[in-house]
Amino acid sequence: MGDKNEIFSERLVKAVIWDIALQTFLATLLVFIIQIDVIHPLSWITSTLEDIISWKMLLNVILLGLVSFFQAYIYGKYYTSPVPKYFTRFSMFLNIYTTQNLVFTLLYALNGYFTLILYSSLAKSNFNVLKKMCEDSDGQCLNEQSLFLQLGGMWIGLFYFLSAHIFNKTVLTFPHIYQDKFQQMKLVITNVVATGFQRSMKPVGYFCVFYYFWGNKPRSVVSDVYSIYLEDPPLDNIINMLRSGIWIGLWFYASLFFISVNAMRAVFNIVLTEPMVFSIESDKNLTLCSALAQKSQFTGFLGAQDFRILAMTDQSRRLQIFTLSQPGGHPRNWNGLLENSLIIIKEFSNQLEAINSDSNVNGIKDVSKRNLLNESPKSSPIGYSGSLRNMASYPQALDIKNIQENREENTFVVGIKKEFNNFVQRLCQKPGINYFFGELTDTKLKFILLQAQPVMWTCEGLAHIVAYSLKEDKYGVVQNDLPIILSALINLKQNLEKLSKPGLIPRKQILNDSFAIRSKTAILSVVKRSIYKIVITFSKYIHEIPLDPDVQLAIQPFLVCKEP
């Protein structure tokens, strides 16, 4: 267990350090630009330097450090735990109101507030105090612009949290090619700065509207508490607000906040997704095999990614896989890798199959409901439970055995359980209840597809290792297992294709999330490419490989290059 999170936390710390460095650089740049004075360049530089080594800057760096650590904590929370499985509207709704989210909301609002105040103090504007000396009379008056800005800061922080974490699932996306960190930062910074100013427009607009309607309430509260009164024209008036120009200030600071937060996010992404080299055999370090075994965990991702890179580019480690263990002569490295990668592929395949069979059962039910006179379709769900559904071949003895086994298990307890499940399911079918408590198949599918990345890498990795084995594998370690690999890949391909077959899926199940749709095409394309890679490489010898008749049939279009 220690190993599992060690890599992740190590990277988080690294990311925080990178982030602080980057944020300090950005803040320095800001100070430098704000104090621009072309006529007196010397005083410009000296005043900038003074500011940079002042306590404000130090405080800023400390705050940014705190924020980074806090962000790291959140990332840790989101990425180390497997994706939660909330598939009903009700549970998704409940999931929003966890204490964790409430605390985060509060923290993010504070984060926005502090960041805004710090940046405004760096910019030498006087918005961090609510009071000011009255101009017309003695005593202290309310500085409404500060109030506007500080409330705005909180709102921006809140808005960011809501849009980035609550309404959108945070998924760690691994880039398809990994450039050197510094290059990536360079690319990201220009992008983040450009989009920061755009992205902040919307929340600032919302806030201005909010302040127009309800701005008088916080104002009166603050004036009451400090017992100060307003001297300037109130800001919840469109003309006054426009004239004061404070909205430009808010927009500017909000943009800075977005730039800082997005830069932080980008830095975390860059540092966390760096490919890691695992050793094949090792007593001390984590091996590739055990990394792969941690499926959807972060280390599992890194393992799958490294498996692909190894298979494609790293000849020396490939050779290590193809060797036999010294006493015994077993291909231990290969067996371990194969076992773990097959588990990853099969598990994903099974999840898809579960979804497919769900929809099939529904479909059959619907049909039988609609025309009771007709016989229900012959194909029983058991027919689909085999690894392959082949229309052409006769039912095999294995399937018949399965049916018999199922019949034997049909005891009383099982019957009761079934009845209860049926009852629950029927209850869930009721319109109102179904809306809240019915399982959302598309959401389920979406969650499955979000985890498709390691499966893709594993498929590609397997295909490449197998393809290289033709030349590099002296002992024929890999070729023994060719039938299992091919049938696992074919099975996955067929399950994926069933997802998109028209007529099989009820309409509501059609995905409308672009990321999930793309993931689906991506994994289908990867699986097909992997099968092509194996089949084309072994095309001369494919008839010598003892394949199942179903698999043999399924690879025919790949052999003649006709599989789209």
Next chain:
Amino acid sequence: MSIFQGFPDLPGPNETAFCKINEVYCCGNVRHGNISAFTNTTNHHPKINVTRDLHHHRLSDENISMYINVEDKFLKKISSVWYNQGFLEALSIAADPSINTESKLLAVAATYALKVANAFSTFRYFLQPHLKDIGPKIVSKYSRTRSWGASSVKCMAWHPHATKIAIATADDGVRIYSSDVSFVSTLKCKSQSHVSSLSWRPYSASELAVGCEQGVIVWTVDPNSMFTKPSSSNAVILKRSGHSPVTDVSWSPNGDVLISCCGADTSMLVWDVAMETAVPLRRVAGGGIVFARWSLSSNKIFAATSSIIFRVWDTKSWTPERWCARGCRVVTACWGPNDVVLFAAKGEPVVYALRNIGLLNGAKDSKAQPVLDVTKVELVSGYTIGGPILDMCWDPSGKYLALLFEESHIIAVFCTTQMMMQLNVSPCCYISGIDNEVPSTIAFQQNFTEGACLTIAWSSGRVQHFPIVYTDLY
């Protein structure tokens, strides 16, 4: 002594070369000769002839005058111009007093807006002068196809695993000819204009990337489908602002990523096509990236810029090695076995080879070796051959190298052998057209097992397959 001395003579006046079989150069009569008399290796190859009447006319500047001018309402006119040609064109229409007679105020406003926009673009061109050319001009400037704008075949690409060829024609359609189906599919959609390059996805039967003005269009053509005109729903458009026109697309040999280059963009994009995301690869200096070539092992990428600089990227760490060509930009390059890359600079009759870049000896001052000098000479028959190189193709096995010249209309094919880190180039044969045909572009078939098969698109629209059959028995 010129290398052209060692070539067999050109076929006689009424004859043309059909193939080369085991060192025998097979020529036949232009009218009655038939390639199947010599070899049956290309019997099932698609017979292709891209004639002008096959083309659908597209709206271009030349034939726009054929249409009768209809007087539209002013607002409608502006909005349609905006929709079709962009905001700046709409502004210039609004500012034009001869068209805009209705609203003087708008005309004045538009004039000033146009002035500001012009000032911006002047400043931009001052900073990045390579952006000045507009789309088709850039493509035609960097294209390896002879007279790209007027040629009936703009570019072509063989499928890596099947006998299937995609040909981009002058009407911007892409036609797919296959050995096992008799019909031809034509891929066409509205945004597919000024096609510059084609690339089939390896380890896939259906995906074809088309580089065009707007960006990259990735078509998925089901090989089992009987539709001759797949709808544009089978196409995915990958585009990014500033990355237009695309001058080259190439899939990685593993088929996992796609690289697109644009002569006006200093970064080349590495696409994950399914997720529609791109990672730009950029380094300072060099101007726009004109084309990129993957090495056969997919370990390296050769990227040529519009200046003398070219880079060799390592695909493991994604870091480049910078090189400078002597004199002019690199016009063409091709990879062979053992990570050897051949390239030629514009206007220079020399082919250079670059191998095991930097790794072998670790020397910083390693140089590219000239391996072939093709200075222009006059043959006995009166034709000239050689001179500056326009395009170059190396067959997948690395045994034959075909050269297309800028000033000569004869294609020269060379035999290449690699012995102990040394590349030997020896003469093989010439290929010339019938009558006044000029070769437009060439490509080697990727899955020809009997040797090598060079496909040539001639200016007449005829596409010739020239097999070089080589049996071990011989």
